[in-house]
Amino acid sequence: MDLFKQLRRGNPGDAIFKGLAVLFGLSLLFISGLVVFELWYQSSLSRGEFGWSVLWSTEWDPPGERFGALQFIYGTLVTALGALLLAGPIGIGIAAFLVEIAPRRVDRVVGIVVETLAAVPSVVYGLWGIFVLGPFLCSYVAPPLQAVLGWLPLFSGPCRSYSVFTATFILAIMILPTVAAISRDVIRAVPDAQREAMLALGATRWEMFSRAVLPYAKSGIVGAFALALGRAAGETMALAIIIGNAPRIFTSLFDQGATMASIIAANFANAGSAMFVSFLIELGLILFAITLIINVSARLLVWTVASGPSGGIRA
Amino acid sequence: MRIFGETKERMDKRQADRRQGAPGEREVQTRTAPAVERAQEMVVENLSAYYGNFKAITDVSMHIRPNKITALIGPSGCGKSTFIRTLNRMHEVAPGGRIEGRVLLDGEDIYARDVDPVRVRRRVGMVFQKPNPFPTMSIYDNVVAGLKLTRRRKKSELDEIVERTLRQAALWDEVKNKLSESGTSLSGGQQQRLCIARTLAVEPEVILMDEPASALDPISTQKIEDAMEELKERYTVVIVTHNMQQAARISDYTGFFYIENMGDPGRLWEFDETDKIFSNPGRKETEDYVTGRFG
Ligand SMILES: Nc1ncnc2c1ncn2[C@@H]1O[C@H](COP(=O)(O)OP(=O)(O)O)[C@@H](O)[C@H]1O
Ligand SMILES: [Mg+2]
Numbered sequence: 001m002d003l004f005k006q007l008r009r010g011n012p013g014d015a016i017f018k019g020l021a022v023l024f025g026l027s028l029l030f031i032s033g034l035v036v037f038e039l040w041y042q043s044s045l046s047r048g049e050f051g052w053s054v055l056w057s058t059e060w061d062p063p064g065e066r067f068g069a070l071q072f073i074y075g076t077l078v079t080a081l082g083a084l085l086l087a088g089p090i091g092i093g094i095a096a097f098l099v100e101i102a103p104r105r106v107d108r109v110v111g112i113v114v115e116t117l118a119a120v121p122s123v124v125y126g127l128w129g130i131f132v133l134g135p136f137l138c139s140y141v142a143p144p145l146q147a148v149l150g151w152l153p154l155f156s157g158p159c160r161s162y163s164v165f166t167a168t169f170i171l172a173i174m175i176l177p178t179v180a181a182i183s184r185d186v187i188r189a190v191p192d193a194q195r196e197a198m199l200a201l202g203a204t205r206w207e208m209f210s211r212a213v214l215p216y217a218k219s220g221i222v223g224a225f226a227l228a229l230g231r232a233a234g235e236t237m238a239l240a241i242i243i244g245n246a247p248r249i250f251t252s253l254f255d256q257g258a259t260m261a262s263i264i265a266a267n268f269a270n271a272g273s274a275m276f277v278s279f280l281i282e283l284g285l286i287l288f289a290i291t292l293i294i295n296v297s298a299r300l301l302v303w304t305v306a307s308g309p310s311g312g313i314r315a
Numbered sequence: 316m317r318i319f320g321e322t323k324e325r326m327d328k329r330q331a332d333r334r335q336g337a338p339g340e341r342e343v344q345t346r347t348a349p350a351v352e353r354a355q356e357m358v359v360e361n362l363s364a365y366y367g368n369f370k371a372i373t374d375v376s377m378h379i380r381p382n383k384i385t386a387l388i389g390p391s392g393c394g395k396s397t398f399i400r401t402l403n404r405m406h407e408v409a410p411g412g413r414i415e416g417r418v419l420l421d422g423e424d425i426y427a428r429d430v431d432p433v434r435v436r437r438r439v440g441m442v443f444q445k446p447n448p449f450p451t452m453s454i455y456d457n458v459v460a461g462l463k464l465t466r467r468r469k470k471s472e473l474d475e476i477v478e479r480t481l482r483q484a485a486l487w488d489e490v491k492n493k494l495s496e497s498g499t500s501l502s503g504g505q506q507q508r509l510c511i512a513r514t515l516a517v518e519p520e521v522i523l524m525d526e527p528a529s530a531l532d533p534i535s536t537q538k539i540e541d542a543m544e545e546l547k548e549r550y551t552v553v554i555v556t557h558n559m560q561q562a563a564r565i566s567d568y569t570g571f572f573y574i575e576n577m578g579d580p581g582r583l584w585e586f587d588e589t590d591k592i593f594s595n596p597g598r599k600e601t602e603d604y605v606t607g608r609f610g
Contacts, residue, residue: 193447197510200405201461201517202437211460215451 036288043282045275054282060247065275069260069283071249076259076287078250079164079239080232083171084179088225090172091179092214098180099187100209111181118177126241129170134161134242137169142254157254165253167243171235175228182227186220187213219301226298230291236261260287354381354551355438355520357402358419363580364397367411371397373580375416377570379521384543384552386562386589389572389604394581395555396444398572399523402553403439404432420521437465440519444526446506448498448513455494457509461517476516484512485542504535511542515550522546524554528561540565559605563593571601 050057050067057068098107142159149155159165190213198212199205214221244256245266258266260283271277357379364372372394379385379402387395400406401414404425418425425435448457458477462468468476477494481487486508490501498509507527514522524543528536543565546552556562562569569592573584585592585601596602 191447193443193445194449196405196408196443197447197449197513198460199408200403200436200441200443201464201513202433203461203464204433207464211464212449215449218451 039285045278046282067279072260075257079168082168083232086172087176087179094180095183095187114177122237126238129242134166153251157252159254162244163254164257171232175232178228182224186217190216223298223301230294234291236265240265353520355421356381360417362416364414370580375583381551383567384547385568386566387555387570393572393574404435439521440514442524442527448506450499453495454498457498458512480512480515484508485538504531521551
């Protein structure tokens, strides 16, 4: 009986641990709060000058100290979504292969490769993109693409290494490990009973995967996509190197463009005026808000798949 | 080849027969002249099943009669699930799962080299121990999930199949007003009957059930037993059960699986008419088991 009382009250070690955990948790919140406050405070000059209209203005006149954020928001969303469009299906394919087909050993090796890819510094991806991927895309991928779809404005103009096109591919490669790894975990969590149920109805393995496994894992995979999207939107160095940092709304993927992160990285060190600096910080604030929205919705989705009504079968 | 490379006409004809077999669905449901044609016998010859190097059952031979219920009983771990899963080639889905011996469905070896397991499973359906409806699908879509694998059907045809199979599974009255709700909104017993309806919808010839009522309350169990009584008019049924009374009540034939020495593979210890197994078994272990002296 004493033991139970003790357990209920908790012993001193537990209390200390709990206290520390809460402390660290709070300090994380505090630091994030501080960051937001700092961004908010430091951007007040720019916010006061341009107000909300900064969100839909494309002005870019550093000497005249006039700025708009739209082309950078646009560049960020286009490259991030484009990268997801490329990496999403491939990532699911890899995950499906690892869970449904590959033997254990292959699974483990690929797991290590994926983790290594995720650990490669982003500058390395950027340099590789310019010297290897860019030329490769321009000689082998762009010509057939333009032969078929060249009439679309999206694919017009000459291919260059420094372009939105290369940047999108590099981003796709960078987020692929995230998509593949999370999708793999989500797909592996689908109960075998679901697979057996579909197989026993006379499904092929592909039908089993597409009709039983994928629907079950759907919200988790959407969560993985959203996390990858957040990562792509915030990616800085690789894009600052490749995308060209041209502050405009591009219409062709072979044009140069800029994202919020890339334009900050490219200009911060030599921003000539207080207004310029303030505007770049405001861009950071907007980026923070966008990635926060993406990440929070991703978390919510992953949570609902883990604990929601589709997670278990009522007995 | 003849059976598994079955011509479309024959499939369609059989489906038409089946539908005629249930005339005026709405009034007389399932209490119909037996549409015997599709129920098939299965013959198992010297079957052994392995998981990798581990031999789970050995040398099982059995004649599963059409339009009868065959019950499989025995202590746990003696290979009943393994055996029943060899009958529709679900065994080979398990890691290292393979067999030796032959399993004939209507005279054709389902393990012959040119036989596609997918086609076998369409002809030999299976209901699992734990209800496993598809949680992202509605009740209606759960029932037609298997049908959608084969060919497109008219909505009216699907509606008809959904009602008929849900009636056969004794679930229709409980769900007819909420067919579009999720299958997981049902109770465990209802979910299991949904899984039975789903299996019936693809019109198999043989239905395998591995302890379908083991996790269910007595009322749901009763409903499933009632449904089975009617099922055998149209299907060949094989059921694994750990419930002696259930086996005695519903089955026509009973197979007793047993492991004599720890570590041996399971064997079919005795196979006979259910009355015989329960009143006058041929072997002592069978008698001990059915009288509850061990188990
Ligand atoms: N997937 C599997 N892999 C390896 N061994 C298994 C597997 N499934 C069952 N077995 C083994 O096969 C034997 C028979 O099991 P099972 O067919 O489930 O028996 P029962 O259904 O009669 O309880 C047991 O020894 C069990 O441990
Ligand atoms: Mg079992």
